[in-house]
Amino acid sequence: MSGRFKTRAIKANKTYEVGELADTACVSIPTVRNWLKAGMQKVDDQRPTVIMGFQALEFLNHRKANAKRPMVIGQFYCMRCKDRRASLGAMADYEPTSATGGRLKAFCAVCECPCNLNVRACDLPEICKVLDVEIRVSR
Numbered sequence: 001m002s003g004r005f006k007t008r009a010i011k012a013n014k015t016y017e018v019g020e021l022a023d024t025a026c027v028s029i030p031t032v033r034n035w036l037k038a039g040m041q042k043v044d045d046q047r048p049t050v051i052m053g054f055q056a057l058e059f060l061n062h063r064k065a066n067a068k069r070p071m072v073i074g075q076f077y078c079m080r081c082k083d084r085r086a087s088l089g090a091m092a093d094y095e096p097t098s099a100t101g102g103r104l105k106a107f108c109a110v111c112e113c114p115c116n117l118n119v120r121a122c123d124l125p126e127i128c129k130v131l132d133v134e135i136r137v138s139r
């Protein structure tokens, strides 16, 4: 899956060779070559390969936008599955942690591992439409 890269130091109007771009984005050279294979534009087909900063930014920002997949209400991120999961039996417990929010506790529908999700109290009515939520107030 997608690794982490840094785009902040990439200058739109600067040219980068593969090694320079790798250093600037804090990734390895093979990673930059993979980006080129995956469709990152370059200046021309001459060697050494030269990439304009804006070409790299366009490609990487697009990647970043695609990597962000907001969770649907009622979904949890399971640390064991490393993916978004529904809760087991569509049930969850809600523990208020402050006046404005709390923690939803549920079990992963796939591996039955506990999953927690911090939610805002104002989102609870929406969550209750899809999940059977039991509110637990700790003393």
Ligand SMILES: [Zn+2]
Binding pocket: 078, 079, 080, 081, 082, 085, 108, 109, 110, 111, 112, 113
């Ligand atoms: Zn799981």
